Amino acid sequence: SVTIDYDKCKGPECAECVNACPMEVFEIQGDKVVVAKEDDCTFCMVCVDVCPTDAITVKE
Template identity: 80%
Template sequence: MKVTINYDLCKGPECAECVNACPMEVFEIQGDKVVVAREEDCSGCGVCMDVCPTNAVKVED
């Protein structure tokens, strides 16, 4: 899976819905950003996209 975050839309740690919702713990907070830390663990479930209030997260095959 390819996981991307649009940082123009992402609210970062003040939101972090994707970090909290991801069952595979793909995301983590580093400094003032949410980052894709373990893309290889992504199962493609799409929960991160569902919970992101700004549509900043995308998961593609």
């Protein structure tokens, strides 16, 4: 599962995860980043590595 802690996430102003994810799992919807294609996640952990606020949790 891929979860975003919205208390920590800076949303579209950051969007590092959106840009870094090779599988395009994340999308910007309005004023927040959402996990749009969780089934496509390959657990590469790039999103976790690039997130400056540690807002993303990935669990297989």
